[in-house]
Amino acid sequence: MRALLLVVILFAAFPLFAQETEKTASEKYNSGDYLGAAEEYQLKAEAEPDNPYVLYNLANSYFKSGDGDKALVYYLRAFKLLPRDADIRHNLAFALQATGQKLVPDGMPDTVFNLYNYYSLAELKGLSAFFAWLLAFSVLAYFFLGRGKRVKLxxxxxxxxxxxxxxxxxxxxxxxxxxxxVVTVPRAELRSGPGENFPVGLSVPRAHLLVIADSKGEWDHVNIKDTDSSGWVLKKSLEEI
Structure with a gap:
């Protein structure tokens, strides 16, 4: 009974703790203590990993503190969850631009990119599934409940x-x-095979994006985004989005 009561108390107190953490983080950020704000937002992000606004605030704190690779990690995670948010999209594009990278592909108008990425992948899956079920139920209604104009519509x-x-x-x-x-070391060495005995073909600087194509033990086979270059890199040199 006491254990149950303790769980209930902790459950009730958690929202207050989360609000206090966010308030403290905001105060530290506004006072210029960006590292302190990042620590506070990190705690909140661990409790709410699917909250794009917390991830966005955490990314802002890291960016202001000069930690560009971590900022990019959390901007990308926030963008993945809520790509239509203008602030998330703008700051992600700015962070990428600071490292010589681009969010919007060459030749694509910003408006087209924004509309194309309005929904997250998870939202598109959910919408597709919802209308698939609605279609199935409406077809059943058409055959079993009558073929009126409303059912046809x-x-x-x-x-x-x-x-x-x-x-x-x-x-x-x-x-x-x-x-x-995202590369989280000064330079990530891309080798021709999954081992330090293989020669280094090229290296990629910190905060650059890579696409993981395969994994083997402590190594990832990666492609440099928007290029034809690839190689094997130590997993500890990267942080996956």
Missing amino acids: LCFAAGALFLFFALWLTLRYPAGSQRLA
């Missing part, structure tokens, strides 16, 4: 929306499902 609308979101998901999935990682 529901079937058409559900089918059209399912195809729309399924196509959108299909177009987004190859890039959206990539295993991205």
Whole structure:
């Protein structure tokens, strides 16, 4: 009984603790203590790993403190969860630009990029599944409950929306499902094989994006994003998004 009461008390007190942590983090950030703010936001991010706003604030704190690679990690995680947020998108683009990288591919208008990435991959999966179920139920209603105009309209609308979101998901999935990682050491050495006995082909500086294609033990086979260069790099040199 006492154990149950303790759990209830801790559960009730957690929101107050989280609010106090966020208040403390905000105060430290506004006072210029960016490392202190990062520590506070890190605690909150560990408790709420799927909260894009916490990840965004954590990224801002790291960026202001001069820790560009960690800032990029958390900007990317926030963008993955909420790509339509203008502040997240702007700061991610700025952080990438600071390291000579780009968020928007060459030749693609910003408006097209923003619309194309309006929903996260998880949201597109959810919307596709929702309209698939709605289509299935509307077809059943059409055959078993009557073939009125409203049922026909529901079937058409559900089918059209399912195809729309399924196509959108299909177009987004190859890039959206990539295993991205950020270099977290001064220079990551890319070797021709998974071992230090293999020669170094090239090196990638801190805070640059890599795409993980395969893994073997302590090594990841990576591609440098938007290039044809690839190699094997130690996992400890990267932080996966």
